[in-house]
Amino acid sequence: MANPFNLVESCIRDVSMGENVTIVSPCNIYECQIGSNSFIGPFTEIQKGVVIGERCKIQSHSFICSLVQIGHDCFIGHGVMFVNDLFANGGPVNDATKWKATNIADHVSIGSNATILPVQICSHVVIGAGAVVSKDITEPGVYAGNPAIKLR
Amino acid sequence: MANPFNLVESCIRDVSMGENVTIVSPCNIYECQIGSNSFIGPFTEIQKGVVIGERCKIQSHSFICSLVQIGHDCFIGHGVMFVNDLFANGGPVNDATKWKATNIADHVSIGSNATILPVQICSHVVIGAGAVVSKDITEPGVYAGNPAIKLR
Amino acid sequence: MANPFNLVESCIRDVSMGENVTIVSPCNIYECQIGSNSFIGPFTEIQKGVVIGERCKIQSHSFICSLVQIGHDCFIGHGVMFVNDLFANGGPVNDATKWKATNIADHVSIGSNATILPVQICSHVVIGAGAVVSKDITEPGVYAGNPAIKLR
Numbered sequence: 001m002a003n004p005f006n007l008v009e010s011c012i013r014d015v016s017m018g019e020n021v022t023i024v025s026p027c028n029i030y031e032c033q034i035g036s037n038s039f040i041g042p043f044t045e046i047q048k049g050v051v052i053g054e055r056c057k058i059q060s061h062s063f064i065c066s067l068v069q070i071g072h073d074c075f076i077g078h079g080v081m082f083v084n085d086l087f088a089n090g091g092p093v094n095d096a097t098k099w100k101a102t103n104i105a106d107h108v109s110i111g112s113n114a115t116i117l118p119v120q121i122c123s124h125v126v127i128g129a130g131a132v133v134s135k136d137i138t139e140p141g142v143y144a145g146n147p148a149i150k151l152r
Numbered sequence: 153m154a155n156p157f158n159l160v161e162s163c164i165r166d167v168s169m170g171e172n173v174t175i176v177s178p179c180n181i182y183e184c185q186i187g188s189n190s191f192i193g194p195f196t197e198i199q200k201g202v203v204i205g206e207r208c209k210i211q212s213h214s215f216i217c218s219l220v221q222i223g224h225d226c227f228i229g230h231g232v233m234f235v236n237d238l239f240a241n242g243g244p245v246n247d248a249t250k251w252k253a254t255n256i257a258d259h260v261s262i263g264s265n266a267t268i269l270p271v272q273i274c275s276h277v278v279i280g281a282g283a284v285v286s287k288d289i290t291e292p293g294v295y296a297g298n299p300a301i302k303l304r
Numbered sequence: 305m306a307n308p309f310n311l312v313e314s315c316i317r318d319v320s321m322g323e324n325v326t327i328v329s330p331c332n333i334y335e336c337q338i339g340s341n342s343f344i345g346p347f348t349e350i351q352k353g354v355v356i357g358e359r360c361k362i363q364s365h366s367f368i369c370s371l372v373q374i375g376h377d378c379f380i381g382h383g384v385m386f387v388n389d390l391f392a393n394g395g396p397v398n399d400a401t402k403w404k405a406t407n408i409a410d411h412v413s414i415g416s417n418a419t420i421l422p423v424q425i426c427s428h429v430v431i432g433a434g435a436v437v438s439k440d441i442t443e444p445g446v447y448a449g450n451p452a453i454k455l456r
Contacts, residue, residue, distance in 0.1 A: 006326040007316075010346045012159075022158040026178055026330055028346045028364070042162045042180045043195050043213075043347050045364045045382070057244070060180070060197045060215055061231075061347075063364055063382040063416065075244045078197070078215040079233045079365075081383045081416035087430045087446075091413045092361070092379045109243045112215065112233035113267040113284075115417040115434035126239045130267035130284035130298055132417075132434035142239075146298050146434055146450050164311075174310040178330055194314045194332045195347050195365075209396070212332070212349045212367055213383075227396045230349070230367040231385045261395045264367065264385035265419040265436075278391045282419035282436035282450055294391075298450050 010045075018054060035072065053106070067101040067118070074104055077112035077129065084118055111144075162197075170206060187224065205258070219253040219270070226256055229264035229281065236270055263296075314349075322358060339376065357410070371405040371422070378408055381416035381433065388422055415448075 010028035018036030029046040035054035046064045053072035061079040068082045084099040085092055093099065100118030108121055111129030120136045127133060128144025137143060142151045162180035170188030181198040187206035198216045205224035213231040220234045236251040237244055252270030260273055263281030272288045279285060280296025289295060294303045314332035322340030333350040339358035350368045357376035365383040372386045388403040389396055404422030412425055415433030424440045431437060432448025441447060446455045
């Protein structure tokens, strides 16, 4: 091994929790808010500034980036990835003030392996497994595909 | 931190194993069956009631939910997600008797990042990487895309 | 539990590192090279023989398989999966000499949940989140979809 390296351990730190939150480790969750009676599965990463409402389930392998806000009674499936950087200039933007926000309202269910670009999603929406959501969703319904379109 | 929370550690417990099973930790595997000479990679979750046959490889980052049965000599790629709840009433169904089963026969290979909805897949099928399988597959062949269709 | 099993722990071993590399554990990284000032997120697996250049970010939940070479200043998003085995004969190929290589040049950014089959990607390319890249990319630009096509 040519050089030493900086080893950082995943952790749960500086999280503002409601009552009766359950978290399955290992996970990497920091400087965010999680509402009462929510559940967070293993192998998840939740970044600084994220807000998650009450009675949500965030399933294993999901990644929730900064600038994502999730309402109450939401279900985020396994392997769901949120995005806040659209690589607008051809690559990652280091200036966090240029990242884009995502707002998920209440009673939204997102299927496993879905990818959520920076969008607004209204209440009572279902996103199919494997979908890629690249535009705002303003009507309740079921959306799926890449890019996601309304099914019904 | 406003409140204490329930911390659950990922584990390997109550698994009925055949001979010579290899598992790479950390993973979260419970109340399921794994056949002889099978391999389970790291960062996997395998839920209660899952049955995995002999000589299978379940690669890293995969999630196998309750009601999935996998035959012998199957390969489940990295980041493959199985689904048992179709959110039929617009959100997660808490009544497990209404979840749907998936049966994977023998010699089935599923590419990485694929998503498998509740389906039947016959023997000697290849699912391409990144595919979303939403319908039963009853003929051997190669299937890919979102939704997956037969390529050859 | 019917039988004992082989428990292997994820680790960081036999990695040739440049200076000032940061790694967030847990991860499973072995027998590979990581260039100076690169960052590796948690829940990643990087296999034997992989070469990663300088100033790269490999985000959480990504899997980088043997025969992948990544240049300098690249960004690999969360949940990105690389593939080296095309299941050419209807299933996994055990003979590693028949696996296929992937070469990623410099300044390439790959969005979260993308899947990268064995391809060549030239410099200054952006791959959209959730894309499935199945063909070589020889012109700078933005590519997305399943299969990925050039957007602009």
